[in-house]
Amino acid sequence: MNESLITYQLDGPVALIGLNRPDKRNAINDPLIDDLRSAVLRAHEEADVAVLFGHGSNFCAGLDLAEALARATGQIKPPRKRRRHNWHEVFDLIARGPIPFVAALHGAVVGGGLELATAAHVRVGDESLLCGLPEGQRGIFVGGGGTVRIQRVVGTTVMTDMMLTGRLLNAAESLQEHVVRYLVPTGEALNKARELAARIAKNSLETNWMIINVLPRIHDMSHDDGLFVEQLNSARARPPEAEARLRDFVDGKAEKLQRHPA
Structure with missing residues (x-):
């Protein structure tokens, strides 16, 4: 991993992964995707939760259009064999890997930046946030999973409007x-994301895995199939950690639930 494009820091159980092309508004090119893949896989092994953020004044301005133009004009040759889109692969490692991701969003979160952000499980924004899908104005179409992830977050009507008109959503x-x-x-998104990640890290690893992997799959199922898969997961043999947590609750030793401010 080239730490000039992606920064990585382990803070206890939380991995901090930073996009580090601030002079390009953290635009995504192939070298950045390769380094992001390495950082995400490292977090899978070392951390219980990860925080994704952008260095500089923006989270991510999306696709590096200079690279896109080079590819469109044949300066970058396509692979001999068709293979899975590298963005799809890496974003799925975030969305459906073994640990939750919290995204800290500020400034521009547009195009591929919004696709990346919606791969995270919890998203925090600050008042400088501007979200958009400018592909329609660039003569291209979303290609980093936006038709799946963004559409499920905001709905077809909102996504269609954003793409057709180029409208930006403010904070x-x-x-x-x-x-x-x-x-x-403004300026507090990363702190809030780290706070949330630390709270999430207190959950059991098994429960966090089920939340981020079982829930989205049940979303895609029929009513009956969803209930069946829910039963399969809730009836699984519980690890000793789960038994200890249940016993603490029954014995009045568990931390009381509190309402945390949004």
């Missing part, structure tokens, strides 16, 4: 359309 609109679940003052 309040991003909260309203469920792009983010938490909205904080």
Whole structure:
């Protein structure tokens, strides 16, 4: 992993993964995707939760259009054999891997940046946030999983409007359309994301895995199949850690539930 494009830091059980092309607004090119893959796989092994953020004044401005133009004009030759899109592969490692990801969003979160953000399981935005899908104005179409992830977050109507008109969602609109679940003052998104990641890390690894892997699959199933898969997972043999947590609750030793501010 080239730490000039992606930074990586382990803070206890939380991995901090930073996009580090601030002069290009953290635009995504193939070298960045390769390094992001390495960082995500490292977090899978070392961490219980990961935080994804962008260095500089933006989270991610999406596809590196200079690279896209080079590919469109034949300066970058396509592979001899068709294979899975590298963005799809890496974003799925985030969305359906073994650990939850929290995204800290600020500034531009557009195009591929929004596709990357919606691969995370919890998203925090600050007041500088601007979300958009400018592909329609660039003569291209979303290609990093947006037709699946973004559409399921904001709905077909909102995504269609964003793509056809080039409309940008501000911070309040991003909260309203469920792009983010938490909205904080400018400059505070990363701190809030780290706070949430530390809280998530207190859950059992098994439960976190089921939340991020079973829930989205049940979403795609019929009513009966969803209930069947839910029963299969809830009836699994519980590890000793789960038994200890249940006993603490029954014995009045468990931490009491609290309402945490959004």
